[in-house]
Amino acid sequence: MTCIVQSLSGLDRKVHSAGHYSRALQIGPVLGRLIPPPSANPILLHPSILVPGLKMNLINMDAENRVVLNVGGIRHETYKATLKKIPATRLSRLTEALANYDPILNEYFFDRHPGVFAQVLNYYRTGKLHYPTDVCGPLFEEELEFWGLDANQVEPCCWMTYTQGIRLSFSNFLKCLLVLNYTLSFCLETTRFLPPSCSSKYIPS
Numbered sequence: 001m002t003c004i005v006q007s008l009s010g011l012d013r014k015v016h017s018a019g020h021y022s023r024a025l026q027i028g029p030v031l032g033r034l035i036p037p038p039s040a041n042p043i044l045l046h047p048s049i050l051v052p053g054l055k056m057n058l059i060n061m062d063a064e065n066r067v068v069l070n071v072g073g074i075r076h077e078t079y080k081a082t083l084k085k086i087p088a089t090r091l092s093r094l095t096e097a098l099a100n101y102d103p104i105l106n107e108y109f110f111d112r113h114p115g116v117f118a119q120v121l122n123y124y125r126t127g128k129l130h131y132p133t134d135v136c137g138p139l140f141e142e143e144l145e146f147w148g149l150d151a152n153q154v155e156p157c158c159w160m161t162y163t164q165g166i167r168l169s170f171s172n173f174l175k176c177l178l179v180l181n182y183t184l185s186f187c188l189e190t191t192r193f194l195p196p197s198c199s200s201k202y203i204p205s
Helices: 002-034 052-064 114-126 137-147 156-193 196-202
Strands: 066-071 074-079 107-110
Touching (some): 066 114, 074 114, 114 137, 137 156
Parallel strands (some): 066 107
16 A cells, blocks of 8 residues: 555656646746847946946946047047047147146147037048038138148038138128228328328328
């Protein structure tokens, strides 16, 4: 009788084990789809699940590769590699030994036009130089010359506006010359009607 009970008990355990095994076979593929396999490259993982030491190293490396440029009171932040894209320019030669580098704020200060510089920095990032419509052509040229860039690199979509701005500035300059010439002529003509004692005072000999 005892042997029969033990046999039935063993059979019951086998039945329960078989049941658990079959359920495991059913939910195994589901869990396999929900839980991704571990990545072989920990750099590709999200920083929140990296080990603290590796996460801190990545943050430090990123901070070391960044550079802060304060132009006219407006702070811009980019990567050092971005500024190396256009060699032989002022921004490509930045070093901490320059006089305009502030070690306390960890930034470079330039007292230049901040609006034009936004387009200058975008040129380093995208390789396309656009003309800001809120400045005149000569000012834009002056700023590009300071940063060591060529105005001929202006994109075709902005070239017409840029050249029109230059022509308009030159036209205004000519108008100023004409007004000045007219004023001088008027003054000289007026002195003809002054008494000799007064005219000698106002007309240089």
